[in-house]
Amino acid sequence: MEKTWNNKAWFLVLPVLLLVAFSxxxxxxxxxNYSVQDTFGNNEFFWAGTDWFDEILHSARFxxxxxxxxxxxxxxxxxxxPLGIFIALNMPKKGLGVPICLVLMALPLLIPWxxxxxxxxxxxxxxxxxxxxxxxxxxxxxxxxxDPLDAWITVVxxxxxxxxxxxxxxxxxxxxxxxxxxxxxxxxxxASRWSVFRYIQLPKMKRVLLIAVLLRFMDSFMIYTEPFVVxxxxxxxxxxxxxxxxxxxxxxxxxxxxxxxxxxxYFLIILLLSWIFYTVMTSHDADA
Amino acid sequence: MMxxxxxxxxxxxxxxxxxxxxxxxxxxxTIYIVFLLLPIYWLVNxxxxxxxxxxxxxxxxxxxxxxxxxxxIFTDPSWYNGYINSIIYVVLNTVISVLAALPxxxxxxxxxxxxxxxxxxxxxxxxxxPPAVFALPFFQLYSAFGLIDTHIAVALAHCLFxxxxxxxxxxxxxxxxxxxxxxTAYIDGYSFxxxxxxxxxxxxxxxxxxAAFFCFMFSWVELLLARTLTTTAAKPISAIMTRTVxxxxxxxxxxxxxxxxxxxxxxxxxxFVRNYIAKGFALGRV
Numbered sequence: 001m002e003k004t005w006n007n008k009a010w011f012l013v014l015p016v017l018l019l020v021a022f023s024x025x026x027x028x029x030x031x032x033n034y035s036v037q038d039t040f041g042n043n044e045f046f047w048a049g050t051d052w053f054d055e056i057l058h059s060a061r062f063x064x065x066x067x068x069x070x071x072x073x074x075x076x077x078x079x080x081x082p083l084g085i086f087i088a089l090n091m092p093k094k095g096l097g098v099p100i101c102l103v104l105m106a107l108p109l110l111i112p113w114x115x116x117x118x119x120x121x122x123x124x125x126x127x128x129x130x131x132x133x134x135x136x137x138x139x140x141x142x143x144x145x146x147d148p149l150d151a152w153i154t155v156v157x158x159x160x161x162x163x164x165x166x167x168x169x170x171x172x173x174x175x176x177x178x179x180x181x182x183x184x185x186x187x188x189x190x191a192s193r194w195s196v197f198r199y200i201q202l203p204k205m206k207r208v209l210l211i212a213v214l215l216r217f218m219d220s221f222m223i224y225t226e227p228f229v230v231x232x233x234x235x236x237x238x239x240x241x242x243x244x245x246x247x248x249x250x251x252x253x254x255x256x257x258x259x260x261x262x263x264x265x266y267f268l269i270i271l272l273l274s275w276i277f278y279t280v281m282t283s284h285d286a287d288a
Numbered sequence: 289m290m291x292x293x294x295x296x297x298x299x300x301x302x303x304x305x306x307x308x309x310x311x312x313x314x315x316x317x318t319i320y321i322v323f324l325l326l327p328i329y330w331l332v333n334x335x336x337x338x339x340x341x342x343x344x345x346x347x348x349x350x351x352x353x354x355x356x357x358x359x360x361i362f363t364d365p366s367w368y369n370g371y372i373n374s375i376i377y378v379v380l381n382t383v384i385s386v387l388a389a390l391p392x393x394x395x396x397x398x399x400x401x402x403x404x405x406x407x408x409x410x411x412x413x414x415x416x417x418p419p420a421v422f423a424l425p426f427f428q429l430y431s432a433f434g435l436i437d438t439h440i441a442v443a444l445a446h447c448l449f450x451x452x453x454x455x456x457x458x459x460x461x462x463x464x465x466x467x468x469x470x471x472t473a474y475i476d477g478y479s480f481x482x483x484x485x486x487x488x489x490x491x492x493x494x495x496x497x498x499a500a501f502f503c504f505m506f507s508w509v510e511l512l513l514a515r516t517l518t519t520t521a522a523k524p525i526s527a528i529m530t531r532t533v534x535x536x537x538x539x540x541x542x543x544x545x546x547x548x549x550x551x552x553x554x555x556x557x558x559x560f561v562r563n564y565i566a567k568g569f570a571l572g573r574v
Contacts, residue, residue, distance in 0.1 A: 003399055005400045005401070009401040012391035013392045013396075019384070020452070024417070026425075026429055030429065086316065089313075091317055099559070107551075107554070110509070111550065113509050118547050119331050119547065122330065161323065164320075173567065222420065224419070224420055224512055225512060246421065247512070251423065256424070270413070271413055274409070274412055278408075
């Protein structure tokens with residue numbers, strides 16, 4: 001659509017601007033403020049320069065949490081994206097099955113995140129959970145509280161359970177937008193199932209897949225509540241992701257300086273990722 | 289797009305649809321849905337059991353079904369107030385977010401102005417910002433304003449990610465409305481506010497509904513900020529549940545019942561927005 005140049009449009013944006021300034025800019029400034037100061041209590045602050053940043057960037061704990069988070073996000077993408085595409089391809093395209101599938105599949109997306117944690121915490125317990133009990137009955141030694149690998153598997157399966165539907169719904173939206181003429185042409189040409197996927201469905205899903213990949217990456221990169229409820233970051237530090245580590249530092253130990261410096265590093269990473277997201281999406285808008 | 293499929297005109301050729309991966313395709317959806325529903329079923333199952341049965345005997349369905357767990361929640365104020373608190377701040381947040389986002393989304397969909405692209409990007413970064421980064425500064429900011437433990441504090445805090453979301457979704461819907469409609473209305477002598485309320489808003493009604501739904505949902509599922517900003521008077525149900533989890537002498541049945549009750553609101557409204565869910569998650573860009 002052709003847009004007219006009109007600087008008075010700023011007045012329409014003003015309410016949003018004030019609201020988000022109050023809930024984003026001021027808090028962020030507080031963080032910046034803390035990140036360069038030290039305190040010994042009593043509201044006395046001392047200039048600390050970049051000491052906290054130095055400390056954070058040289059702390060093994062931060063790098064380990066970052067590394068864990070990157071590995072986690074990578075596993076999540078590697079599992080959820082192919083699985084989501086596969087399920088979307090096999091979803092019914094018409095009839096009563098469509099609304100039933102859509103509603104049931106969207107269900108996990110609407111459950112409060114800590115309840116998702118609670119559901120899996122209970123589900124995986126050997127004494128009272130269906131999953132834990134069944135595995136124990138099969139003779140598999142599974143305990144997410146004690147064993148780091150089991151904890152990881154639980155958190156990953158929980159996330160697949162929670163968010164794969166997002167990928168499915170987005171891919172499905174892309175698939176149903178393909179005009180039937182494309183399939184008819186493919187049929188006349190005698191195209192195989194694979195070439196239909198490769199040359200018709202995948203290109204049409206490209207845009208939504210992009211959104212799915214970026215959303216899943218970013219949301220898994222800042223995951224907090226679900227693993228916090230299930231494992232509390234343990235056993236040991238094995239499932240302590242960046243957010244969990246940050247809240248531990250800020251609220252648990254009340255180390256304001258390091259927590260603030262960490263927040264800023266974390267935020268800069270997110271900012272970079274958002275920029276990539278935005279650039280990719282808007283360049284896509286221009287193509288379309 | 290989903291709504292065109294559901295809507296008029298596109299139905300005639302559906303018979304020649306490709307066959308998705310043979311005749312077993314229904315099996316994939318079914319297995320996936322069973323995988324999704326099993327953990328939820330287990331929670332529902334537990335919520336109808338006595339605690340003795342939960343910890344003592346292992347059974348796939350309640351042997352002696354009881355409503356005790358639900359009765360505990362509906363009769364104890366410290367439980368049911370949690371639901372009331374959650375609903376109050378979620379509704380407040382939804383109203384604030386959508387009202388603020390409406391004019392902004394209109395501006396983004398119709399006009400170019402100084403710094404518009406930067407502003408749009410900046411809004412997006414707030415949707416992507418980790419709440420953990422904001423937990424501590426929010427606490428201090430709202431303490432300074434004496435807002436801690438009030439519903440409005442949580443509602444404002446959730447604006448951090450819901451206002452950008454609402455702007456993006458509404459902008460997507462508004463861009464689909466032809467500009468000629470605006471121009472015709474102005475020629476007919478409508479003032480901007482009158483045009484916006486009388487003509488434009490009904491045209492994007494579904495978009496407003498979807499934006500409201502997503503604000504409601506993301507405010508409903510968020511815990512970290514809601515928990516940080518409340519102590520007792522405005523404590524959300526999800527935080528009350530966490531407290532019970534950490535307490536010794538677990539009341540599993542009540543915990544399960546509380547969990548089931550938090551799923552209900554989402555499950556009720558999801559049917560109405562089923563065709564727009566993908567669009568909402570894609571920030572209005574499908």
